Amino acid sequence: MFSSFNFEDPPPSEVPRKVQRKDRSVRYLRALSAKNQERTANEHSSVDVAVTQASLSVPRPGILRLPSSDPGEEDPQPSTSSIPHRPSKWATVREKSPQIIGGHAKEVTFQERHHKLDLNKSRSTSKNRRKSAQNGGAEDPGQKSFSDVVKTAMMLRTWISAMEHDERESEPDRDATTTNAEITAADDRSILPSPPIFQQRQTGFTQIKDILTDKCRKLYYFYVTENSTFFYYWTAIISIGILYNMFAMVIFIFDDVHFGYFNQWLYVNLFFDFCFLLDCLVGSRMTFVSEGNEVSQTDKMFKNYRQSRRCKLDLLCLAPADFYLFIDTKASLVRAIRLVKAYRLYEFIMLTQRRTDFPHFMKILFLTSSCAILFHWNACVYFLFSLYQGLTEDDPNAFGFSYYKVFDPRFSICDALYDQDCYYPEDTEVLDIRDERPHYMEDMYKFWDKKFNILQIGNFSREYSMTIYWSSLTITKCGQQPWPSKSSQNSLEIFDTLIGVLVFATIIGGVGSVVTQMSQNVNDFREMMDGIKFYMKYRGVQSAIQDRVLNCFLYLNSHNQLYDEEEILSLLPPFFQARIAANLHQDTLSKVSLFYKCDQRLLQEVVMLVKQQVYSPNDYLCRKNEKAKEMFIVKKGLLAVIDDDTGVELDSLKEGHTFGELSIVQVKGNILGDRRSVSLRSVGYSDVYVLHQDDVTRLLQEYPEERVRLMENARRMLHSRGLLETNELGEMCETDDGLDDEAMLEFLSVDEQLNRLENIIDSIDTDLANMITSFSYNSVAYKKRVTALENIFNSNKKRIRGDLYNGILKTDYDDRMMF
Numbered sequence: 146m147f148s149s150f151n152f153e154d155p156p157p158s159e160v161p162r163k164v165q166r167k168d169r170s171v172r173y174l175r176a177l178s179a180k181n182q183e184r185t186a187n188e189h190s191s192v193d194v195a196v197t198q199a200s201l202s203v204p205r206p207g208i209l210r211l212p213s214s215d216p217g218e219e220d221p222q223p224s225t226s227s228i229p230h231r232p233s234k235w236a237t238v239r240e241k242s243p244q245i246i247g248g249h250a251k252e253v254t255f256q257e258r259h260h261k262l263d264l265n266k267s268r269s270t271s272k273n274r275r276k277s278a279q280n281g282g283a284e285d286p287g288q289k290s291f292s293d294v295v296k297t298a299m300m301l302r303t304w305i306s307a308m309e310h311d312e313r314e315s316e317p318d319r320d321a322t323t324t325n326a327e328i329t330a331a332d333d334r335s336i337l338p339s340p341p342i343f344q345q346r347q348t349g350f351t352q353i354k355d356i357l358t359d360k361c362r363k364l365y366y367f368y369v370t371e372n373s374t375f376f377y378y379w380t381a382i383i384s385i386g387i388l389y390n391m392f393a394m395v396i397f398i399f400d401d402v403h404f405g406y407f408n409q410w411l412y413v414n415l416f417f418d419f420c421f422l423l424d425c426l427v428g429s430r431m432t433f434v435s436e437g438n439e440v441s442q443t444d445k446m447f448k449n450y451r452q453s454r455r456c457k458l459d460l461l462c463l464a465p466a467d468f469y470l471f472i473d474t475k476a477s478l479v480r481a482i483r484l485v486k487a488y489r490l491y492e493f494i495m496l497t498q499r500r501t502d503f504p505h506f507m508k509i510l511f512l513t514s515s516c517a518i519l520f521h522w523n524a525c526v527y528f529l530f531s532l533y534q535g536l537t538e539d540d541p542n543a544f545g546f547s548y549y550k551v552f553d554p555r556f557s558i559c560d561a562l563y564d565q566d567c568y569y570p571e572d573t574e575v576l577d578i579r580d581e582r583p584h585y586m587e588d589m590y591k592f593w594d595k596k597f598n599i600l601q602i603g604n605f606s607r608e609y610s611m612t613i614y615w616s617s618l619t620i621t622k623c624g625q626q627p628w629p630s631k632s633s634q635n636s637l638e639i640f641d642t643l644i645g646v647l648v649f650a651t652i653i654g655g656v657g658s659v660v661t662q663m664s665q666n667v668n669d670f671r672e673m674m675d676g677i678k679f680y681m682k683y684r685g686v687q688s689a690i691q692d693r694v695l696n697c698f699l700y701l702n703s704h705n706q707l708y709d710e711e712e713i714l715s716l717l718p719p720f721f722q723a724r725i726a727a728n729l730h731q732d733t734l735s736k737v738s739l740f741y742k743c744d745q746r747l748l749q750e751v752v753m754l755v756k757q758q759v760y761s762p763n764d765y766l767c768r769k770n771e772k773a774k775e776m777f778i779v780k781k782g783l784l785a786v787i788d789d790d791t792g793v794e795l796d797s798l799k800e801g802h803t804f805g806e807l808s809i810v811q812v813k814g815n816i817l818g819d820r821r822s823v824s825l826r827s828v829g830y831s832d833v834y835v836l837h838q839d840d841v842t843r844l845l846q847e848y849p850e851e852r853v854r855l856m857e858n859a860r861r862m863l864h865s866r867g868l869l870e871t872n873e874l875g876e877m878c879e880t881d882d883g884l885d886d887e888a889m890l891e892f893l894s895v896d897e898q899l900n901r902l903e904n905i906i907d908s909i910d911t912d913l914a915n916m917i918t919s920f921s922y923n924s925v926a927y928k929k930r931v932t933a934l935e936n937i938f939n940s941n942k943k944r945i946r947g948d949l950y951n952g953i954l955k956t957d958y959d960d961r962m963m964f
């Protein structure tokens with residue numbers, strides 16, 4: 146009989162929360178298994194079932210307990226789960242297949258490699274059972290055939306699959322802090338089945354259904370963060386929609402455009418309106434920060450959006466103003482309502498500036514775009530005004546638009562290079578445009594007659610080119626326009642001038658500041674260079690050295706290395722400084738043998754101590770026998786290892802190489818002492834990261850255990866290179882970290898030093914106490930002895946005196962006076 150199911154838990158750290166939630170069915174099974182075990186224990190059912198351990202394919206890795214063929218065999222891992230569960234399909238299954246409940250358990254893993262073994266085992270178990278039956282053993286009433294158990298197992302497998310599938314579909318409450326990526330990863334892990342033992346054949350329909358369900362679930366819980374790439378590109382699409390509206394809604398005042406493209410305009414409008422509608426959805430799924438946490442819960446995001454100003458603007462933007470176009474098709478300006486979404490354009494500009502590597506270029510692009518839109522709107526306003534005033538056909542001096550002012554372009558057909566007739570004898574004197582222009586034009590016509598082709602352009606081109614020309618000249622206050630002669634014309638001119646002054650001043654100011662910023666670096670560099678040049682000249686530095694200094698300076702500037710990296714990094718919170726430093730150096734440093742098996746926390750702090758240095762061609766990083774105080778990591782460039790004694794180049798060090806690592810710790814017994822073994826020279830310009838011994842020493846005070854490990858590593862490295870003093874047997878000498886007491890103190894932190902002092906004082910205290918105790922003990926003992934002697938003396942005083950007088954007792958001096 147099946148007694149229990151037990152799915153082994155994966156280690157907690159590896160179990161995603163979602164998976165745990167999803168495993169309700171499994172937990173339920175565990176609970177059941179616990180119950181069943183209890184029941185089994187009570188009933189002591191000895192019903193045995195032919196074991197088949199094959200073919201239970203559960204859609205997650207785990208261990209399933211199947212009935213043991215051996216009733217006496219103990220369950221190695223009794224189920225202990227007591228998680229509450231809902232009575233569900235399992236109960237039904239249990240009722241339907243009572244023969245499999247109860248009995249002793251046997252553990253099998255659901256791995257294919259066990260499959261064969263288990264089958265063999267089951268076969269042998271069946272044989273045994275048959276044998277025992279032949280031997281007269283009464284067959285258990287609950288015993289079923291092999292095929293029965295397989296069928297039951299199949300049924301269970303299908304049931305478990307269904308349960309998991311249901312759970313996935315119903316998607317329990319989601320954690321607010323779970324991100325999209327996490328969901329996907331967790332889902333993938335939880336959905337991925339363990340290698341199936343029974344090949345489950347899914348129909349195409351089921352597969353499509355599964356995929357669709359998964360997609361729908363992801364869509365339902367979809368959310369965006371302000372800094373995500375998706376949000377950026379989506380904002381770009383919305384911004385295009387806004388720009389399109391800004392441009393198109395005014396251009397439809399031109400008849401040619403209106404009659405030619407009205408329907409297309411409506412379709413494009415519909416498309417962008419749909420985008421704006423979707424943007425409301427995106428807005429309602431935007432995460433926000435509350436009490437320092439990023440909230441990504443669907444209902445909270447929606448509530449936040451509903452209460453925001455963004456929502457109001459979005460809804461206002463969607464006002465169906467376009468319906469008015471059914472009444473008046475010329476009222477294209479009704480779409481001005483869509484401009485309330487201009488805040489999204491601003492967001493796009495901000496996001497772009499945050500992301501771009503060319504901030505100055507982007508600034509200028511945005512400014513010129515604003516100029517273009519301003520000119521465009523102004524041109525349309527001017528044309529509307531002209532329409533309102535009435536278009537003139539032949540008045541060149543009219544304030545408003547006149548077709549007379551714009552000719553179709555004419556192209557000469559004669560060869561201007563060789564044909565003398567192709568030159569119109571231009572009058573170099575300044576013409577009085579009002580009086581002489583008609584004659585001048587007449588002359589020109591005569592001269593060019595039959596010498597040109599006319600390019601016929603449409604009305605719209607003539608209208609737009611003339612109006613945009615007027616607009617740009619007026620806004621930039623260049624003038625050269627027919628002057629206004631009516632109050633309305635004056636008003637337009639004044640209005641335009643005001644706009645021009647304000648907006649154009651802003652734009653020009655913006656461009657100015659961009660240009661200033663762009664040239665600031667150059668100016669700073671020039672200033673520095675001049676200062677250095679002046680100093681070297683003033684102090685009379687050799688010209689060769691001057692050249693080297695200036696070349697190095699130019700190199701640093703061209704490689705953007707004149708910035709003080711520490712100063713830039715100091716603007717960041719320490720956490721990010723550490724992350725950046727770790728990103729730059731941790732990989733390299735973790736490969737250094739000296740840091741072998743070192744605590745990662747120490748390494749994380751060590752990377753923060755790394756500093757950058759640049760060396761010019763032929764500069765020495767270190768010379769042989771000089772005191773070694775730092776280790777190096779080559780970031781860029783090539784270094785030559787030179788033996789100064791012979792002048793031979795021994796080796797070269799390239800990008801990523803580390804050297805001199807033993808200089809950052811002082812090892813007792815180092816044959817070289819703290820001296821460099823070779824010289825290192827920079828071949829060209831080299832960027833090198835440096836780690837100073839003092840910094841590391843200070844840091845190691847906080848990590849006494851790591852210090853010991855570092856010392857051990859260093860000793861081993863020195864030993865392998867034959868640079869460590871050894872005993873007669875060639876073994877490393879035992880050492881107390883390679884340091885005498887005084888040197889040792891240097892490595893200790895203040896706390897450690899205090900502890901050390903405390904210990905010393907304690908031991909002195911103990912010694913003193915011992916001495917006092919022994920002194921008191923001895924003094925009592927001596928007192929007793931003296932008293933005993935006195936007593937002896939007193940009792941024998943007469944005899945002693947007699948002996949003294951008789952000369953029997955002799956002393957060195959005369960003690961007779963004592964008596």
Ligand SMILES: Nc1ncnc2c1ncn2[C@@H]1O[C@@H]2COP(=O)(O)O[C@H]2[C@H]1O
Binds near residue numbers: 796808822
């Ligand atoms: N032949 C060599 N090839 C490459 N590197 C070397 C060679 N000899 C020494 N070094 C490294 O160059 C470093 C120079 O300073 P150190 O003697 O402190 O430690 C030395 C080694 O790390």
